[in-house]
Amino acid sequence: MQSNTQRTRARLIVTGLGLLCTAVSPGLAAAQDAENPPPEGWLVRLDGGGHGGGDLAFVDMPPGWHITTGPAGIFYHPDKTASGEFRVESEVFLFDPGGRNEAFGIFIGGADLDGDGQVYTYFLIRQDGSVLVKRRDGAATETLHGWTPHDAVLEWSERESDAATAKNVLAIEAGATELTFFVNGEQVHAMAREGLHVDGVVGLRVNHGLDLHVSSLDVTESR
Numbered sequence: 001m002q003s004n005t006q007r008t009r010a011r012l013i014v015t016g017l018g019l020l021c022t023a024v025s026p027g028l029a030a031a032q033d034a035e036n037p038p039p040e041g042w043l044v045r046l047d048g049g050g051h052g053g054g055d056l057a058f059v060d061m062p063p064g065w066h067i068t069t070g071p072a073g074i075f076y077h078p079d080k081t082a083s084g085e086f087r088v089e090s091e092v093f094l095f096d097p098g099g100r101n102e103a104f105g106i107f108i109g110g111a112d113l114d115g116d117g118q119v120y121t122y123f124l125i126r127q128d129g130s131v132l133v134k135r136r137d138g139a140a141t142e143t144l145h146g147w148t149p150h151d152a153v154l155e156w157s158e159r160e161s162d163a164a165t166a167k168n169v170l171a172i173e174a175g176a177t178e179l180t181f182f183v184n185g186e187q188v189h190a191m192a193r194e195g196l197h198v199d200g201v202v203g204l205r206v207n208h209g210l211d212l213h214v215s216s217l218d219v220t221e222s223r
Contacts, residue, residue: 039065039077045113046073064091064215069206072102074120076110076203083199085222087173090204093165095211097127097156102207105132105170106217109197121197122205123172123181127156131188133181135197144196145181145189152186165213174198 038044039060046056048071055070067075082088090106105124112118117138124132131153133145159166171182179196181189202219206212 041079042075042077043114044073044075045118046071061213064213064217066213067204067206068211069208072205072207074107074110074113074203074205076107076113076201078113078201080202080217080219081200082108082174082202082219082221085175087171087220088202088218089169089171089220090217091167091169091215093167093213093215094127094156095165095213097210100209101126101128102210103132104206104210104212105204106172106202107205108172108174108202109199110201110203111197113201113203119197120200120203121179123170124205124207125153125168125170125183127166129153129155129158131181131183133189133191144191148189150183150186150188152183152188154184 038058042058042065044056044058056073057066057068058075059066065075088106088108092104094104103124103126105122107120107122110118110120113120119135119137121133121135121144124134126132126147128149129151130147130149131145132143132147135142135144154166154168156166169182169184173180173182174193177193179191179193179198180187202217204214204217
């Protein structure tokens, strides 16, 4: 049964975004309650492992998905992959972060995501208007482009005064030799492709204590 807070959030989504709310499901995708399964085919991996319990909700909410985190983690469908030259794009609506400056975004090049050798390259923004690019190799992460403010990011404080969310569109374009990163159609960073995790599963990364609606996660491969 939904709480008053969940029902209020659902009304905001329906009113502000024209979305249909569905039941919230707690827990890690690999160990969901049978009565509250995750979106079909999707998996979740928390940074610290274990079960998310009531601190994590990941549900279908057309168009897209609603994610509320306690712990940080990645959200992915193993069949959603990209390789060669491609573009991955996601439209994300951030609900009130309550002063927390936690990050969210997309990843590419995912492999062994359910094992000790997990790898991926990820691109994040946070509500203060900064962008970040990192790489994960197993338990270790490497910063490729440290937190850098950019005017392309719509900060929470800059949203319309009557808006329940701040909308940002994140994209990564993988070219033959370069990766280019975009927010709201504007390039915010570029780097050489060589040595990065590029081909593989694509998905979402959401850090601690965030409330998001992700309306799309699209892959366009060059022909």
